[in-house]
Amino acid sequence: MPTKPDTATTENRERSATVLDLDQLAVHFQLQGNALSRLLGLKGRVVKAVDGVSLRLARGEVLGVVGESGSGKTTLGRALLGLAPTSSGSITYQSADRGPRVVSEMRGAELRGLRTDLQMVFQDPHAALNPSMTIEEAVGHPLVIHGMAQGPELKRRVEEALDKVGLSPTERFLTKLPSDLSGGQKQRAVIARAIILDPEVLVADEPVSMLDMSVRAKILQLMLDLKRDLGLTYVYITHDLATAKYFCDRIAIMYLGRVVEIGPTEEIFDHPRHPYTKALLAAIPEPDPEKMLPRNLPRGEIPDAAEPPLGCSFHPRCPEAVRGCGWESRDLRALVEEHWTRSDTAFDDEQQILGDLEHLDAPSTTATLGSGGSSAVRGILDRIKGEDPDEPLWSGVTSIEDTGPGVTVHFEKAGPPALRRAGGVDVACVLYPDETSDRDEA
């Protein structure tokens, strides 16, 4: 199985084998603010769908991109083809015959020309085909658009592509509309449309998640066969670790727009390092009811991508969080409110003293709270700490000082952890500090 060679030793050899090179890729989407801010031309909030992803895709490998909904994996896939605009960073495509080209700087016709090399398979085969086009038109349209074939040649190549994806006898499918086909057949047609241009890289965005269980394995096997026959390189985007294990050479785990762990599939599955990876693996259903595993699933929901947590974005949900994770005001609010839910009287007693907590929602490493005198506020904080002294938030507090009627809590400042080498993988977590001193993270 081709896996990514060690970067430190074979830098040159690896470069020639790289087909896609992402350097600090970021895709940000501007949110529309309210009517007033639009009238005044103010900028709305920014959702960082993909935020600083660097990775290399080697020719002929299958890279799995795994993450929850909202982790930015689909946006990453779209950005690879230039379907989502790159905000910063770059994507370089190393074509086998035409040398490096920077996808992220392409526009218009140049970008469209690139689609003969980079292609995409979509999640929902029922929606990915134009309902008013026959299979022959739909599968052959890429060739028409790029002016690569017409007339009998076009028909021959469409039949060839349909044969390759197992839609045979082809004459039975040529004149069908998408509504006449089953989900698996539609996905085969979508794959046929993607491979008819003879691309090098295929981005597959959850290609089997909408399909029946019985056809999933068949479609994945078809994709592996096509990879072998056509020399394709895959980016396989999924939330399903089980298919990723079956399908991928390498896996990148994404959380809130960042890659938190990336490495060979076996290593990820055998020795997950990032707490989020561990949580994902623990969430795979176990078919044996006798073997109930203790599940340390992450608490809460995936946070708002417009304002991700400071420090490591996973820290509010992390079961292994420690001091340097980047604790902040919103975590304090969550902790106080959780404390209130534990007893019947706590809210009535303490709400007046602590005052309004809304302002803590602005992410900051200093949190000022309280309106009923600083000693009373300190007393409440001590009581909360007493309930759970092991709560890692408290280790992130550097100082608490009195300010007016309340206190100001200062937290340790921490940036998001960079990907660092740990064992056979790269992981972005403070629990795994740099293994080798020469790999400097900027």
Added chain:
Amino acid sequence: MAVRMPHWFRQIWNTKGLSRWIFLVGLFITLVFVVFAIFAPWIAPYHFNQTAVDGVKFPKLGSASSDHWLGTNDQFYDIASRMIWGARTGLEVVVMSVAFAGVIGVPLGLLSGFVGGWIDRVLVFLMDAIYAFPSLLLAIVFAFLLKNTLGGGVVAAALSLTAIYIPQYFRVVRNTTVSAREATYVEAARAIGAPPLTIMRKYLFGNVVQSVPVLGTLNAADALGTLAALGFLGLGIQPNEASEWGYDLSRALDDAQAGNWLPAFWPGLMIVLLITGLTFVGEGLNEGINPALRRRRLQKVVFPARTAGEEVSS
């Protein structure tokens, strides 16, 4: 059935209940008028602009006779001929105005919905502004403006009606385009490298024009009414250019007050009949095609007759 009906027609034919009969009645009435329109020179006894035959002038307000089936009106015209020729005028104007409105409104809506941004804003603003006017008032204004450049003919009348219908097509197509634009197959079209024009032509057009034919037939009925109103006000087609029911109706009003109501009755009847026919076709189409309204009737299952060859093989 030996003849294979086209898909859309079968869809309407198989609709259940009243809507099917509404459609068929409407279609029948409309087809009668279409026959009048096409074969007017052969059906009508005289030309619409004819007031004399072989140098003998027609009587003024003559009653029905074998020479003049429905009598003559105050301008010495033969009423029956005017009615039959009027079908031609009415349908010409209706077809032209609806076709122009579609040809202009649909691409504009497609462009506006697909491109978005400031083009969309400007076009929506413009169309809303046109739409905000009472349609008859707008038609009068356009009729005035076009009278100087194009004269009082069929084309000028059709164009002044076109202007009031464009916003409807624009709206319908733009809104469906805005939702269809987000569909995965449009993204897929981008992914295979289709330029914007190809996406609009090949991927969006076929999926957004489905509601346009219904709108067209409903507008056709409305257009005929507006045309008659323009003619009634004397702003439409001039009587020597073509025969127009609305004009005839307005001319006959004085006679009706004087007790001779037949010259006013016939053009009124024609207008009502054709509008009814077109509306029925539109409503029938709407209920036949619109999946939210459509109800299918049950059909008998007919097994194909067994052939000798099959028996041998099985």
